[in-house]
Amino acid sequence: MAKVGIIMGSKSDLPIMQEAADILDYLGVSYEMDIVSAHRTPEKMFDYGRNAHKRGIKTIIAGAGGAAHLPGMTASLTPLPVIGVPIKSRNSIDGWDSILSILQMPGGIPVATVALDGAKNAGILAAKIVAVGEPELMERLVEYIDELKEAVLKTAEELK
Amino acid sequence: MAKVGIIMGSKSDLPIMQEAADILDYLGVSYEMDIVSAHRTPEKMFDYGRNAHKRGIKTIIAGAGGAAHLPGMTASLTPLPVIGVPIKSRNSIDGWDSILSILQMPGGIPVATVALDGAKNAGILAAKIVAVGEPELMERLVEYIDELKEAVLKTAEELK
């Protein structure tokens, strides 16, 4: 049973959103992936948002570009934390539209926004959220912080 | 029976959105007004979007601020033209978030966006759209263009 739901507004968002899946694989967190368009399949979005927590999903990652309504609309439909990934899609103005239409949610309906095209970080954030109820996953995340450190120290060594 | 539907995401948008109602009154076009929040009352938004054209509404004016999803989500639910009014609400960043999250809609789902806080122009645009099927309203709009001209010419005269 998947713990993280990854949804995106269009198939063209897949190359970016795959990075969320990859890091969840690496950290050992189960997930599911689907295309759900706020504007083209609003009923599917409603079903997804309303029922995800009933299926055991712990957090939802939603990626979209341009006037990106999927993360915010999903957040309005679920008690789960929703992580938004602003995508610099073909029709985006340098990413500003994607960022602002995900980040600037009104009071009552938060979206946990990550960096532009930051799907990898969305995956790590999802793992951190799942880890709130799973001590062994939190251990894994403490290790991951060490892995990041070791990688930089090794690169620094090579520079010399 | 109202020809123009005016909706807004929050009661705090009313002072701006009232300008749309006022100009429609002036031009003699019937309208209705309601508060419909994309994020707080998504079901109401669905009902509104799905049924407006069945009730004889010809065009919908939707105003919202910040991560403004109401105009675009409504546009995804109706065959009617939707006019979006970006509002510089309290939680808006100089209006940029409102503008971009209304304007930058993906292919397939247009929103006819007007200027920031431009509810008056939204009302005029709605009248122009209604006038497509009503020749006498188009005559009224030709007159209105003349009224605008006369007002400027009179001011210019006073300057001298």
Add this chain to the structure above:
Amino acid sequence: MAKVGIIMGSKSDLPIMQEAADILDYLGVSYEMDIVSAHRTPEKMFDYGRNAHKRGIKTIIAGAGGAAHLPGMTASLTPLPVIGVPIKSRNSIDGWDSILSILQMPGGIPVATVALDGAKNAGILAAKIVAVGEPELMERLVEYIDELKEAVLKTAEELK
């Protein structure tokens, strides 16, 4: 007899503006296309704006880039709804100039602005406006919304 007038400031805008024509063909709405420059052929723009509604045109789509004055100036000359397409032309600063000089019209003279390079959406919006007076075209648009949904659902199926 054409129902939609598509005009653009320069031949270099044609690749973008053709998308408006293509979707109008697809939706079965007649149109005409012309190059009208606000700055280089102001008289032609005057004639076009003043007479379009007399020739049976129901709405005008105007595309331009940089300091884009064609949509707004045309809107000042006609009682018809004018749809503006901001184009990210060679001399545009990431599209911001095109967007702002079309969107931010003064009170009295609205332009229905669509997304940057959003000519396809301009075509759909034009069809929605024409449909105000043509019930069978509105039916076609209801179908189109379904087509968009089916296309996304099919792609989602393939992802699995």
Add this chain to the structure above:
Amino acid sequence: MAKVGIIMGSKSDLPIMQEAADILDYLGVSYEMDIVSAHRTPEKMFDYGRNAHKRGIKTIIAGAGGAAHLPGMTASLTPLPVIGVPIKSRNSIDGWDSILSILQMPGGIPVATVALDGAKNAGILAAKIVAVGEPELMERLVEYIDELKEAVLKTAEELK
């Protein structure tokens, strides 16, 4: 024992950050509050970040303005999810600096960013994260979504 840690870079951030505390009170989630400056008390920040999860804290809300380093630096020190609140402080350029220096974190170190001055939403997001391990809190959040809806419907009623 507090489940949410609220920290801020300066006492001047308190009026905004208090909104996070208020909504947590309302939702019945325990919290603690402290001033921790990335630039003025870096050791305290280190201690806080390194030990929060050992004290039972489930998620950290960090607010800061201008070149806002507190959320990101804290995120680099803890396995817990960190929620960042960009604050439009006195030395901020319309909030853009606060937003970008919190949102645009490098791969590996996510910060769950909310809207400018969006401390209330940060509190709700924290509750949603805590609820991942507490079913009764998730029930409370489902209720909260209904409360939001009822409030809007009541306002809409008054408009009529």
Add this chain to the structure above:
Amino acid sequence: MAKVGIIMGSKSDLPIMQEAADILDYLGVSYEMDIVSAHRTPEKMFDYGRNAHKRGIKTIIAGAGGAAHLPGMTASLTPLPVIGVPIKSRNSIDGWDSILSILQMPGGIPVATVALDGAKNAGILAAKIVAVGEPELMERLVEYIDELKEAVLKTAEELK
């Protein structure tokens, strides 16, 4: 007979545009002032642009805010140099719309743009242009440069 024509899109631009008149008075250059709206009185704009050089006007100062089309449209109608003053009017987004819709003119139709609300500088620039054909006015401008220097040196003295 006036040598400089000062026009503005709306009476609300007068407090700013008056600064152009004041500095022209100070420098001893004759001028005329009028309200000419690109969108509300397009015929008057045409007449003004087409005939100004025939009446002995040497340069035109045009001020406008928001989607500011007056300077560019006037420039398309006259062989005279046109100076554009972007005005941060009520409906302007921090002045960016005014600046970009005046500055970013297409090849062939220049507008000499000055700073936001920079009507005083527009007046000085107009005087510099008129001085191209009037040596004694150029002498006056050389003096003016000295006056600016003396004023600063005096203030610097007071600081000590």
Add this chain to the structure above:
Amino acid sequence: MAKVGIIMGSKSDLPIMQEAADILDYLGVSYEMDIVSAHRTPEKMFDYGRNAHKRGIKTIIAGAGGAAHLPGMTASLTPLPVIGVPIKSRNSIDGWDSILSILQMPGGIPVATVALDGAKNAGILAAKIVAVGEPELMERLVEYIDELKEAVLKTAEELK
């Protein structure tokens, strides 16, 4: 004897600035061209600015990119009108730095700013300024406006 002085901050600006020279050639206005760096050859800039009008130069075109100080500094040294060309040079942030550091001059020292990389328009503006004292050049400019119109009309014809 040259009537227009074209200066630029670096040889890398030449491909853009050549367009000013080309249009002046086309319009039959004499010019001279030089590299003058505000930051690397400040004395040369002083000499140039102080003496240009004594050599018969009627207007100066100055192009520069990034923190572009050449146009404004030159304007502070000469009674002649100075035309500034913001250049999107290698070290420029999308041209915004070039535009703002040329456009936003303080009261007293105007720079006639043209569009980003708008050297062709700078050349035409220079010709318009020179024409203030030369009726036959103004005739040439009236013709040029007609040439622009004819070119667009011909392209429009081809579209059909």
Add this chain to the structure above:
Amino acid sequence: MAKVGIIMGSKSDLPIMQEAADILDYLGVSYEMDIVSAHRTPEKMFDYGRNAHKRGIKTIIAGAGGAAHLPGMTASLTPLPVIGVPIKSRNSIDGWDSILSILQMPGGIPVATVALDGAKNAGILAAKIVAVGEPELMERLVEYIDELKEAVLKTAEELK
């Protein structure tokens, strides 16, 4: 004999620039203050820039707003490090013009830019630079870092 030279483009910059003087007083570093306008007193700027290091000045703080040329021009004239303070003056567009025209200097001529209106930080930076040759001043700066820490810790204590 002053070790730090503080200059500003206009007397209106004094309230901001005084903060640089105040912190230098606090840290025990001698300074002098003057008004030097790049555009109105270019010769004075030349003299100042060329001679400051001969008079024993170790670093120069230059503040200016709008198209702010004083810091960069001074930097081109002196071998000393120049610290630039972008000032959000009356004619500035939210400070962006001041920042970009100081920060984005071309290769060869650095300006050490601080935050918008950041004169206090300019003073501290100047003290850090002077301290390169004065070990006891560096001791003072180590103390200052501790003072900043103590002030925050005390405030944090009061919060509890």
Add this chain to the structure above:
Amino acid sequence: MAKVGIIMGSKSDLPIMQEAADILDYLGVSYEMDIVSAHRTPEKMFDYGRNAHKRGIKTIIAGAGGAAHLPGMTASLTPLPVIGVPIKSRNSIDGWDSILSILQMPGGIPVATVALDGAKNAGILAAKIVAVGEPELMERLVEYIDELKEAVLKTAEELK
């Protein structure tokens, strides 16, 4: 013994940061280079910041991109002047995030920010700072200013 410390957040910043090293070589100033990540190796950053001045380092150049915290965090740990280089890294939004998160430091903790990708200027600024205590290096910098001038004059000669 190195006088300048060059650090960067990631190996991918090396091509830009190498320009700082190259100009320091050219000016004859010793330096050291290392990779220190604020977010991945915070302890190393602490050690570096706390001890650099004890090892004889006179100034630190720190480069980073996106939410760039390395320059500001290092500045909070050392009494030395810290020069920040905003880098337009892969995850940066046109460089704005890098610039603002380095430039907009709070009162008390200055970072001497240079232009986007301006590592060469960071190197020159470092040399100017080191020269505060070394008269012969200041002589070298006076020469360097002349070299810049000669290079431009030679290019100007070639243009003719």
